[in-house]
Amino acid sequence: MHGIVPPYLLERLTRHGDEAVSTCAARTLTVDGALRTKRSLAAPTTWPRAAMTAPGPQRTISDAQNTTALPGSTVRREGDPATGDTAVDEAYDALGATWTMLFDAFGRDSLDGAGRPLLATVHYGDRYDNAFWDGERMVFGDGDGEVFRSFTSAIDIVGHELGHGLIQSTVDLVYQGQPGALNESMADVIGSLVKQHQLGQTAEQADWLIGAGVFTDQVQGVALRSMKAPGTAYDDDVLGRDPQPGHMDDYVETTSDNGGVHINSGIPNRAFHLAATGIGGHAWDGAGRVWMDVLERRLVAADAEFATFAAATITAAEERFGSGSAEHRAVADAWQQVGVTARAASAEAPAPAEDETVRVERSGGILGRVHVAEVPESELPEPERERLESLVETVAASDEPERAVPDAYTWRIEISQRIDITVGERELPDEVLALLRDILQRGERASRVSLEQGGEPADGRAS
Numbered sequence: 001m002h003g004i005v006p007p008y009l010l011e012r013l014t015r016h017g018d019e020a021v022s023t024c025a026a027r028t029l030t031v032d033g034a035l036r037t038k039r040s041l042a043a044p045t046t047w048p049r050a051a052m053t054a055p056g057p058q059r060t061i062s063d064a065q066n067t068t069a070l071p072g073s074t075v076r077r078e079g080d081p082a083t084g085d086t087a088v089d090e091a092y093d094a095l096g097a098t099w100t101m102l103f104d105a106f107g108r109d110s111l112d113g114a115g116r117p118l119l120a121t122v123h124y125g126d127r128y129d130n131a132f133w134d135g136e137r138m139v140f141g142d143g144d145g146e147v148f149r150s151f152t153s154a155i156d157i158v159g160h161e162l163g164h165g166l167i168q169s170t171v172d173l174v175y176q177g178q179p180g181a182l183n184e185s186m187a188d189v190i191g192s193l194v195k196q197h198q199l200g201q202t203a204e205q206a207d208w209l210i211g212a213g214v215f216t217d218q219v220q221g222v223a224l225r226s227m228k229a230p231g232t233a234y235d236d237d238v239l240g241r242d243p244q245p246g247h248m249d250d251y252v253e254t255t256s257d258n259g260g261v262h263i264n265s266g267i268p269n270r271a272f273h274l275a276a277t278g279i280g281g282h283a284w285d286g287a288g289r290v291w292m293d294v295l296e297r298r299l300v301a302a303d304a305e306f307a308t309f310a311a312a313t314i315t316a317a318e319e320r321f322g323s324g325s326a327e328h329r330a331v332a333d334a335w336q337q338v339g340v341t342a343r344a345a346s347a348e349a350p351a352p353a354e355d356e357t358v359r360v361e362r363s364g365g366i367l368g369r370v371h372v373a374e375v376p377e378s379e380l381p382e383p384e385r386e387r388l389e390s391l392v393e394t395v396a397a398s399d400e401p402e403r404a405v406p407d408a409y410t411w412r413i414e415i416s417q418r419i420d421i422t423v424g425e426r427e428l429p430d431e432v433l434a435l436l437r438d439i440l441q442r443g444e445r446a447s448r449v450s451l452e453q454g455g456e457p458a459d460g461r462a463s
Helices: 007-013 019-041 086-106 155-169 177-199 266-279 287-296 306-321 326-337 382-397 430-452
Strands: 059-063 073-077 118-124 131-133 138-141 357-364 369-376 410-415 419-424
Touching (some): 059 086, 073 086, 086 155, 086 177, 155 177, 177 266, 369 430
Antiparallel strands (some): 059 073
């Protein structure tokens, strides 16, 4: 079950001074917990295939009549006139707006790309403070009236919850830890795109708020979340301050809320906002198209973490818009700005030397002598350079600490400023050890020639 209101916010409301509000919040948490348990025990959902018709939304709205029985009584089907029930008609319109955005922007016919019917239930529970996707349908509470308004009142909330259905039909990101935060973030992306598409807004014109208007006037806040500035959506005496981070430096390690899926989603949310505004124009044409490519082409696995997802979007941007394009650069820069990927080296950084030097040093033994040699890397045949690189990668990847052996020989290998490793002789494969000895001999021969011509030994050391 994917609820729009995170449990940490509902838990704060259970301590509200108004008994009616605290009771509603506690009841919502109880219902949510029961739904999660039911959902975890249920068999995987098999969506019915839509009848072969021309592309278009197929909506059915039901009314739970303030009970928790699903789906409730059908009150409006596709093509029916408005009912006069605000929640019913808002849900119907928002489902249609979501279908339209997916089809117009991405050519996707409904959540599964094959015309899946869109189902929703309104008036769920007694002043229920949430809205959720249960794997099959959208479910909306009416809110308590003191803190929350009806959850059909914000079109991006509807888009968000349907976004979970789209994710379910593609990558199906695991709802735990970083994959779960990506799941929440991608749903926010869909929700925001639905609102922007309906309003005809560019990325620069959008407010990038999720759930704007769902709070009553009694709350000091503008929305549930801000994709532009995570951590600034609300700051209220009762609700506390929006805890979302916008950078990996502030990533929240927690066991609650499925490992912080609603909190840490602020980081990829901000990355999307930065990419979208960096590209400019309509967000669904730029960053939105890239993020959808990752889902629709299944460029990541269900357990993808932030760095994996970031790499996939960068690749998708390059493939769709071209290497070095404005879109490609904007996506890469966005993930760097939120600390998920390392910042690329500056273009003004000095270029590496054309010919790097390989320095080999052997020390140890009973006498404790040190043998040093240096040779230009270009003098090593290609197979030998490859074996040397392989050694470095093997040593760097090893997680086991090397056990020191008294009087054993130790080799130190340096390649300019790029590589510097030390490894015991007994850890080296025979072919690599032979290569290092050969390099040492070459360097010592060069040192002897230099001494004969009046020079000094390599590195100022005796060989």
